[in-house]
Amino acid sequence: MIEIDAVTKVYGEATVVDAVTATVPSGSVAAIVGTSGSGKSTLLRMINRLVDPTSGAVRIDGRDTREEPPHVLRRRIGYVIQGNGLFPHRTVAQNIATVPVLLDWDKRRIAARVDELLELFQLDPAEFRGRMPHELSGGQQQRVGVARGLAAGPNILLMDEPFGALDPIIRAKAQDDLAAIQKRLGTTIVLVTHDMEEAIGLGDAIGVMDEGRLLQFAPPEEIIARPASPFVERLVGAADRPFRLLSLARCGDLAGPSAASGPAIDADTSARDALADLLWSARDAAPVARDGVIVGSVTREALEAKAAGPR
Amino acid sequence: MRSGRDGAVLSARRLDKLGVPIAGLVAIGAGLSPFATFSANRIVLGEPRSIFEALGAVGGGLTLVGLTTAALVAVLPTRPLLRLAVSVSATAVLMVMIGRAGTHLTPPDVTLARVSPGSGFWVLLFALALFLTDSLTRLRLSPVQRLVGLALAVTAMAVLLGSGAWDDLSILKEYDSRAPEFWREGRRHVVLALGSLGLAVITGVPLGVACNQSPRIRVPLLTGLNFIQTIPSIALFGLLIAPLAWVAASVPGAQDLGISGIGAAPALVALYAYSLLPVVSNTVVGLDGVSRQAVDAASGMGMTARQKLLRIEAPLALPVILAGVRIVLVQNIGLATIAALIGGGGFGVFVFQGMGQTATDLILLGALPTVMMAFVAAVGLDAAVELSERRGAGKRTP
Numbered sequence: 001m002i003e004i005d006a007v008t009k010v011y012g013e014a015t016v017v018d019a020v021t022a023t024v025p026s027g028s029v030a031a032i033v034g035t036s037g038s039g040k041s042t043l044l045r046m047i048n049r050l051v052d053p054t055s056g057a058v059r060i061d062g063r064d065t066r067e068e069p070p071h072v073l074r075r076r077i078g079y080v081i082q083g084n085g086l087f088p089h090r091t092v093a094q095n096i097a098t099v100p101v102l103l104d105w106d107k108r109r110i111a112a113r114v115d116e117l118l119e120l121f122q123l124d125p126a127e128f129r130g131r132m133p134h135e136l137s138g139g140q141q142q143r144v145g146v147a148r149g150l151a152a153g154p155n156i157l158l159m160d161e162p163f164g165a166l167d168p169i170i171r172a173k174a175q176d177d178l179a180a181i182q183k184r185l186g187t188t189i190v191l192v193t194h195d196m197e198e199a200i201g202l203g204d205a206i207g208v209m210d211e212g213r214l215l216q217f218a219p220p221e222e223i224i225a226r227p228a229s230p231f232v233e234r235l236v237g238a239a240d241r242p243f244r245l246l247s248l249a250r251c252g253d254l255a256g257p258s259a260a261s262g263p264a265i266d267a268d269t270s271a272r273d274a275l276a277d278l279l280w281s282a283r284d285a286a287p288v289a290r291d292g293v294i295v296g297s298v299t300r301e302a303l304e305a306k307a308a309g310p311r
Numbered sequence: 312m313r314s315g316r317d318g319a320v321l322s323a324r325r326l327d328k329l330g331v332p333i334a335g336l337v338a339i340g341a342g343l344s345p346f347a348t349f350s351a352n353r354i355v356l357g358e359p360r361s362i363f364e365a366l367g368a369v370g371g372g373l374t375l376v377g378l379t380t381a382a383l384v385a386v387l388p389t390r391p392l393l394r395l396a397v398s399v400s401a402t403a404v405l406m407v408m409i410g411r412a413g414t415h416l417t418p419p420d421v422t423l424a425r426v427s428p429g430s431g432f433w434v435l436l437f438a439l440a441l442f443l444t445d446s447l448t449r450l451r452l453s454p455v456q457r458l459v460g461l462a463l464a465v466t467a468m469a470v471l472l473g474s475g476a477w478d479d480l481s482i483l484k485e486y487d488s489r490a491p492e493f494w495r496e497g498r499r500h501v502v503l504a505l506g507s508l509g510l511a512v513i514t515g516v517p518l519g520v521a522c523n524q525s526p527r528i529r530v531p532l533l534t535g536l537n538f539i540q541t542i543p544s545i546a547l548f549g550l551l552i553a554p555l556a557w558v559a560a561s562v563p564g565a566q567d568l569g570i571s572g573i574g575a576a577p578a579l580v581a582l583y584a585y586s587l588l589p590v591v592s593n594t595v596v597g598l599d600g601v602s603r604q605a606v607d608a609a610s611g612m613g614m615t616a617r618q619k620l621l622r623i624e625a626p627l628a629l630p631v632i633l634a635g636v637r638i639v640l641v642q643n644i645g646l647a648t649i650a651a652l653i654g655g656g657g658f659g660v661f662v663f664q665g666m667g668q669t670a671t672d673l674i675l676l677g678a679l680p681t682v683m684m685a686f687v688a689a690v691g692l693d694a695a696v697e698l699s700e701r702r703g704a705g706k707r708t709p
Contacts, residue, residue, distance in 0.1 A: 048611060050607075050610060050611055071613045071614065071615050072613065073613075074610070074611060074612060074613035075612070075613035079608065079611035079612055081604055081607060081608055081611065082604070083604045084604070084608075085602070085604035085605050085607055085608030085611075086605070086608075087605050087608075087609070087623055087627075088602065088605065088627065089626050089627055098609075098612050098614075099612050099613060102612070102613055102614065102618070145608075148608075148612075149612075158611075
């Protein structure tokens with residue numbers, strides 16, 4: 001659990017982060033969204049003390065982060081940044097092993113851990129271990145960057161625009177992979193992004209920042225349905241709200257017993273994609289399949305009801 | 312008509328672009344200029360001797376055949392390996408033949424007569440060196456291969472000198488009469504050039520790191536070093552005489568350390584002052600060039616400032632820092648000749664003695680080893696820079 005308690009950062013005259021309070025429960029993903037200069041990166045960097053707060057405190061599992069030297073603290077917290085920040089003069093294996101080496105793990109344990117992580121990120125260890133970063137594609141570099149962040153098995157992972165340098169198709173895949181790995185490892189993630197869609201897709205809670213203040217910190221449904229200020233509403237995008245709500249629901253959860261014909265939609269498909277499918281195929285309903293077995297059907301009516309905002 | 316034009320295009324394309332001027336230089340060197348000069352003693356002006364006069368009909372003929380072959384191979388579109396073989400052989404022939412010219416032209420029992428390489432020899436040497444370097448460039452040798460080549464060239468030169476093939480040339484006669492002095496000044500030259508470089512690296516790299524970390528000292532320091540660089544070298548050597556003489560006179564123990572207004576101390580200080588700017592500024596530029604994300608990631612993952620510097624920043628900045636060291640070393644080997652002016656020793660001693668006696672051969676005895684040392688340093692450090700770049704994987708993540 002990360003407790004951010006009235007944290008403020010002042011540079012000269014400018015207050016970059018203004019009395020932000022928030023709690024990120026263990027095992028959850030918090031996405032911090034804001035425009036550039038909103039203070040979101042500074043807030044993130046105050047968690048691992050790359051920036052020291054002017055006032056306020058950050059506690060991790062109840063312990064004030066100032067109780068230990070910053071470099072010791074940082075070795076317990078994974079860190080992934082935009083453009084991945086891989087060390088260009090070190091191999092993939094050496095990059096991933098950075099924190100384990102700092103922690104003085106023995107060589108065999110490090111080698112085993114590197115291979116385990118490469119496999120987790122679908123990179124063949126024999127092929128990729130000895131490569132240099134510049135020999136990898138953008139998507140592969142990004143995966144190595146995240147693998148490096150997770151190398152010493154941290155409970156917390158801080159990510160600053162981790163998908164910023166990727167093209168849209170690779171980005172969607174990388175986001176799905178991250179969600180799956182987070183679910184598997186139960187890591188607490190704080191992720192900074194300027195992309196509301198990414199925040200809604202990955203965050204259990206979304207924090208919206210503007211001019212150093214945390215305007216709203218709430219689950220995505222609430223951010224979309226009840227934005228706390230006109231700025232939050234603008235960031236969500238008024239016209240996109242119904243579709244953003246739909247993207248949060250799985251179509252399997254909306255399936256009813258009625259019969260339908262035509263190709264089936266997978267139960268894990270988002271309600272948004274299911275509606276798109278119905279609109280495109282000009283159907284009012286479609287069968288829903290889980291693991292290839294039809295479990296019911298989803299109707300346009302049910303999807304539309306899900307898209308409606310609060311009355 | 313059409314075939315005629317095609318033929319013209321083809322034949323123009325068939326000539327090697329650099330080969331044409333090389334062949335021209337060979338023609339000028341072989342035909343127009345004197346190959347060697349002969350003088351009755353070391354001070355009078357030399358009389359020109361052509362290739363045939365200097366080497367006799369057989370030797371001169373063979374040399375001309377060799378040079379013509381080299382010029383032809385240079386002009387025609389030939390393979391790089393053949394070009395290298397021919398340029399190396401032609402250079403070797405030229406080197407041996409100038410020695411033979413010395414033997415051939417020196418009358419028996421006349422010890423005062425001097426035979427020196429003439430302008431034709433130097434033009435030929437320049438043309439063949441151009442040919443040789445160009446062939447090496449076309450072969451795209453790896454840094455290690457270049458170092459091996461350099462070692463082979465140095466060995467060949469040593470064998471040539473050791474075999475006595477050049478003993479009748481004036482420059483070696485100058486050497487003979489002052490061999491112990493030559494090696495003493497040579498050692499002094501190396502100490503001056505390498506010592507000032509060592510001091511500059513030991514102090515300059517930390518200064519560069521400090522500039523990189525605190526912008527406040529960066530501008531004043533680099534401006535100051537830039538200013539030193541603009542002082543003419545002879546003036547700087549002279550300017551240091553007064554302060555160092557004062558130090559020697561007023562600081563106890565300074566004289567015992569060898570510090571005085573003239574001699575090696577001011578020379579070393581002046582060379583050190585010139586060395587500092589390239590070392591500091593290349594360290595700053597090298598560290599600035601290290602990807603910000605890599606540095607941020609290093610701190611974010613828990614490296615201490617020292618670990619970050621030694622494991623990430625220094626290795627990534629190394630090629631640029633080494634490039635600075637290369638500049639300094641080559642510059643210092645040349646500048647160290649001026650140290651002789653203030654009694655600092657080095658090969659400059661022979662240059663200035665030679666100028667005083669109008670003895671060109673003596674000037675060459677000081678100048679040629681200096682040029683060769685600078686050349687060896689340049690080739691060696693270029694290879695080192697390239698090797699360090701490879702380790703750092705040239706391309707940097709954006």
